[in-house]
Amino acid sequence: MRVTIAEVARRARVSKTTVSRVLNNKADVDAATAVRVREVIAATGYIPSAGAVGLARGVTRTVGMLVPGLTPPWLGELLQGAADVVESKGYGLLLSTAHRGAAALDEFSRRVSAKAFDGLLLVEPPDALRHLRVLHDSGLPVVLVGDRVRHPAFPSVGADNRQGGAAAARHLLGTGRTRLATVTGPRAAGCTADRLNGFNDAVRAAGLTLDPRLIIEGEWTSESGEAAIRQLLASGPAFDAVFAHDDLTAAGVLAALHATGRSVPGDVAVVGFDDIPLAAHTQPPLTTIRRPLRDMGAAAAQQLLARLGGAAPPEGPTILPTSLVVRGSTTVHDGH
Amino acid sequence: MRVTIAEVARRARVSKTTVSRVLNNKADVDAATAVRVREVIAATGYIPSAGAVGLARGVTRTVGMLVPGLTPPWLGELLQGAADVVESKGYGLLLSTAHRGAAALDEFSRRVSAKAFDGLLLVEPPDALRHLRVLHDSGLPVVLVGDRVRHPAFPSVGADNRQGGAAAARHLLGTGRTRLATVTGPRAAGCTADRLNGFNDAVRAAGLTLDPRLIIEGEWTSESGEAAIRQLLASGPAFDAVFAHDDLTAAGVLAALHATGRSVPGDVAVVGFDDIPLAAHTQPPLTTIRRPLRDMGAAAAQQLLARLGGAAPPEGPTILPTSLVVRGSTTVHDGH
DNA sequence: CTGAAAGCGCTTACAG
DNA sequence: CTGAAAGCGCTTACAG
Structure with a gap:
């Protein structure tokens, strides 16, 4: 039997309201009360249900990420960069693939409509025009990542x-x-x-x-x-x-x-x-x-989270510098 | 303003109960009523809130996937295989990384406890012993994928x-x-x-x-x-x-x-x-x-979804056959 | 065939 | 400093 806030409240002999307050570090809780509640929380291993919190707050603490497919060789680094910042901020990363074509995108659109996430990272979005406009109208915060597709209506992160x-x-x-x-x-x-x-x-x-x-x-x-x-x-x-x-x-x-x-x-x-x-x-x-690529993923995620935190979207696209890596295909002195 | 089930019910002049019934294709709804409700749904573009449905049903329709990191070169195919089946069944894929070490795993454990997903795909889980046992005790359906780590307590998918x-x-x-x-x-x-x-x-x-x-x-x-x-x-x-x-x-x-x-x-x-x-x-x-790799990811996802659907876990590990791919490093007649 | 009511597990005004 | 109540948007017995 999963322990709920009601159970914690009962054991700590306070109301659910008070438990919620200490959970969210609100001020105005008696120190002793807070300690007692925290003890019960620790003892029971209570973790608030993500779904219930989300429903009550109208927020999911999850960001969606739509990728063209999972096999492009440059994707791993980009994903890792995004995942690192998303995770470190306590958000979840809901991954979707455009790989199966229209059916996959429809599935994906449903998740957007179902408010399954708070914001969206779009990696080289396919079939840009149609879906992008709908997204924009939905008001969902979106950041584009990659160099193939750009769209004036959205903030984007790419390479120079x-x-x-x-x-x-x-x-x-x-x-x-x-x-x-x-x-x-x-x-x-x-x-x-x-x-x-x-x-x-x-x-x-x-x-x-x-x-x-x-x-x-x-x-x-x-x-x-x-x-x-x-x-x-x-x-x-x-x-x-x-x-x-x-x-x-x-x-x-x-x-x-x-x-x-x-x-x-x-x-x-x-x-x-x-x-x-x-x-x-x-x-x-x-x-x-x-x-x-890793920096691109991280920058995009950072921008998205900043917007979820209320920041204004950046004006132009964010362009990260590239760098020359010299190896044997252009010179015999490559130190390899 | 997001349209809710209450709004649909009002417009269709029925109760929320009835809307819910046609949403979930329950029998015993008058044909004409159903048609009317469906029309309103279509007209408003109504999609049930994933969070609310989840809370009411006690289920998230999301599976978690914990990977050691996103950059191993063999990961893309495995992920794609899993994503294809998960998505095609209408589930979401919540990706987590063990990449940042203990902090990442703690974050991850919270999501497990927060019931953020219904089941879990574990790819070459790190630090197996400690976390795996906790997972097992939590009762969350888990399937292991990969060849480096095996654990008798969980069903697993690997190569021969x-x-x-x-x-x-x-x-x-x-x-x-x-x-x-x-x-x-x-x-x-x-x-x-x-x-x-x-x-x-x-x-x-x-x-x-x-x-x-x-x-x-x-x-x-x-x-x-x-x-x-x-x-x-x-x-x-x-x-x-x-x-x-x-x-x-x-x-x-x-x-x-x-x-x-x-x-x-x-x-x-x-x-x-x-x-x-x-x-x-x-x-x-x-x-x-x-x-x-792709088949391994797909098979693991299929097993997990089957368990979520109530199927019993398979007895032994699932072992998929490997195959020899002949190229130029062993023979000059590689047809390349 | 249909609806009122309770419940899922939280948060948040509102009162005190 | 604290709690009762309403509400988030659904589903599900229960009655009719």
Whole structure:
């Protein structure tokens, strides 16, 4: 039999009101009374029912997190960052997946409507338009996380993709490369243009120009990286470096280069983006632009909790800096 | 203003009881009445408050999931498998991390006590003894998932590690290797002995014996794999194959072999365990024993939901078969 | 077939 | 400093 506040009150010979007061550290409770109540609480191991407290207070102390799926390699760090702050503030994290498509999203919408959580972290939300508007109208506090999708109506946290693209170009140029190829993300992704523009900026700043025939659209997969390189090798202009817009694509680039007998970084240098776990274990290890994924998750969670605490939403998007991680795919002196 | 059951009842000119009845598809509601109520529900977009329903029914329709952290590379698939079944049954998934140590576990224990969920999925639970016993006594339905920790008091889902170890040995022997080295997991992990025993079984069945000097204890990291190989190369007997007890360790093995000028699979063949995303992208790609992680997550979730539905817990642990995935680290004919 | 009432386990004015 | 009562939004015997 679960012990309830009524039971505690009875044993401490006070009213439920008083128990509630000491539970919530309200002032105006006689010291001796408070001690007695606390003793009973300790003795019985009483913990208030989350559901009952939630109903009475109109609040769940839970935040929802909608992710596109649980298998993207960059997701773990982001989730961990968010989980750490959410948990440390005593909130629960209710995880939902858009993985099963429309059915999953409908399920999810029901939970939103059922007030199953106080606020929402949206990671690269799919099918943005439709659901996002509904969310906004629902008044539920929402924070977007990620670089693919942005929406003016919501606060968001992402990485500095333009700066990252520029860093990639500068590093490549710095190692003496001049004919730079790029395998981008899908055009539809918000970060693709940023990474490309940053890259282009740095190239022009060095007095060079990008050959448009060396820019291939990828789709965040190693297969697309492989295909891009094979295509370039078969019928494109020569190149001595490749900037892939993510590490998975870069892994495909590496594989295609290896399969066709090119040496890395001897013949071609390769830079990726993200710094997922895999990046350190390719052969050679991958130089990459690191997205601060854990910090992104943490920042988003912090913003959301601040809003739940009554803070005003930040004006613009929050952009965290990326950093260059140099490994063997661009230089032989990587200290590995 | 959120619409409540009272509001629906008023508009449909019935009692809350009747609305509740049609909500829960009880029989004995006049067809016309039901239609009218449903119309109001549709028109208002009414969704019952999860918290209120939970309090009234004594049930949350949420399952908790405690993971050691969110960054292990094998976790994504497992989580996805669990999330798919949990979500498809209309349950929520409340994720907790043991990542921040004792403080996180205490937070977590509070949620257990607060009845924040109906059942619990425990992934490789840390600090098993103490918390597990408390959980068991609490009467909360629990299912364990993973291969490192097992506990007789709980139903569990894992992979067939012994069979996996045997498959690794048979494959290696089949490619003509005879001097087999092993980098195991930590001795404390339950699966380490199983993988080693299975490996040993198959070796003996082939009329050979394992050289104990070629068995090194690792710790599930690429660093430990690298160190093991360097040690073997420096002062151990010769070997022409390595079975690493997980893919991360195998990646370290590959790196050490490469750094010391050994060719894979020419000089040494390498087999890993798990088949994490990284395995397909090492150079050469890693032959490995695949754990059915997604199926494991799904099976555990299914068992848990079945118990919540009143089913009796299964007697023994549920053991899912592993499978051999052949790639370039053991054979040049990998079709890659 | 339908509704009034009690109850789930808390919190929060309101009185004293 | 303390308690009785109402209320959060549902469900569920119990009566009719």
